[in-house]
Amino acid sequence: MLNSHQSVGTFAPRYRFGMSRPGSRKSFPFPVDWEDDSFSIGLFVPMIGVAGIWGPSAIACATLAAEEINRAGGILGREVRLKCFNASDEVEDVAQMTRELVDSGSIGAIVGMHTSSVRRAVIEGCQGRLPYVYTALHEGVERSPGVYTIGETPDRQLRPAIDMLVNQRHARRWMFIGNDYEWPWISHRLARSYVNQSGGMVLSEDYVPFGAEDFDVVLQKIEEVKPDAVLLSLVGQDAIDFNRAFGQAGLSHSILRLSCAVEENILLAIGEGNADNLFVSSGYFGALTDDANMSFKERYHQRFGQRAPTLNSLGQSNYEGIHFAAALALRALEQGNGRPLEYKGVRGIGWTSNSAISYPVHLARADGHLFRVVKSF
Structure with a gap:
């Protein structure tokens, strides 16, 4: 791993972009x-x-x-x-x-x-x-x-994925679970409107601190509410711990999960036996x-x-x-x-400004230790 003062690469300049230095x-x-x-x-x-x-x-x-x-x-x-x-x-x-x-x-x-x-x-x-x-x-x-x-951002990453799961997988009753900070708060507020617009309903939202480790209370609530799908906005190790516990509780066979931040490292750590019905919406997958x-x-x-x-x-x-x-x-x-x-x-991003950016988004389903893209938006 590089330290904070280590450079990378071999410098072999062939051109200087053909430009002179700026005037000031x-x-x-x-x-x-x-x-x-x-x-x-x-x-x-x-x-x-x-x-x-x-x-x-x-x-x-x-x-x-x-x-x-x-x-x-x-x-x-x-x-x-x-x-x-x-x-x-x-x-x-x-x-x-x-x-x-x-x-x-x-x-x-x-x-x-x-x-x-x-x-x-x-x-x-x-x-x-x-x-x-x-x-x-x-x-x-x-x-x-x-x-x-x-x-x-949620408009491209969540809106089409939620619409597809509501209307094609009949996931009409949702629970939202996320870490307690701004990305899940704002994403869930937007996702609530996407679920409603697609004809579904949000039953509850729950937030946990970073490093929660114990998800027994959340899992018990899921068993009581019995949603069709859970939107997960958990980060890193918290996503690993929750999804392992979710699978071990026997919930993965009947309840869909959708995440935007579960990637290949986390999928490997979750384990094949805990990844049934796990969907991820993302602009990139290694399997593309x-x-x-x-x-x-x-x-x-x-x-x-x-x-x-x-x-x-x-x-x-x-x-x-x-x-x-x-x-x-x-x-x-x-x-x-x-x-x-x-x-x-x-990914083929077109960037003009933060509010004018285009990129592909793919909805994938966990298949063992890999993701299989089921739809591109």
Whole structure:
């Protein structure tokens, strides 16, 4: 694992994007020291705690992207260096850490994959002074200055999935269960309207703290209410613990589960015997067979081997986030705002602004230790 001062990749510049340096720092939003031959990106990902399961794949995918950029000449002719920082919910003073990094000038941009509560702390510390690319799924349009979001939102991720499960799988009675913070709160508020619009009803909402471990009370309520489906907005280890207990309680045979944050690592940890009727809505699955993903998987495993961290949506988002930051730097230099940002990705995202973004979404069903896509939206 990289430490916070370790660079990645081999720098073999072949071009400098064909552009001259900007006339003034004011006209160029990236705080670049033009006497330096490197460009440091702060990679903010969880490395411990509830969401720590996502860390290894996030770092590996970001490393691959940085190495690809360096082989193509770097960012504005400068070698990309990743500096990795622990952005777990269990870390205290993330805002202060961010503020000190920005004040020191040791990073030129931030790419982050972590919970929305950590995102708020990073925004507080950054205060729009650096570009901040947030790659994870989230609860809606982010309007804070300098923040660029490329992850899925409930309108695209939940609305069509709920409609399909209500009308094709007869899942009309729902319970919502999530961790107690803003992503589940806001997503569930929106999901309630999607269920109602599809002809279903929401029977209850329940929230648990990070690291809940014991889900006996929630499971007892499920047995009493007897919903057709449960929407799960649980993070990392909490999703693992709940789904294991759900399966062991014998509920998975008769009740559907829908999640937006269960990915391949979590599915492996849940176990095949606990994954019946588990559906996930996401913009990416490692099992996708399109040309872009097959090429990405080949490059990933060539670099990290067959025992590489498991590919998944949240890890892969960091690959796109690093490439997005590089393209953002080029566009800033060209002063090309107002047109779609072109950058190397896997999912085929079209990004013009946080409120004007397009991407595919897939609904998959757990099939043993893999996801099988049943519908693309």
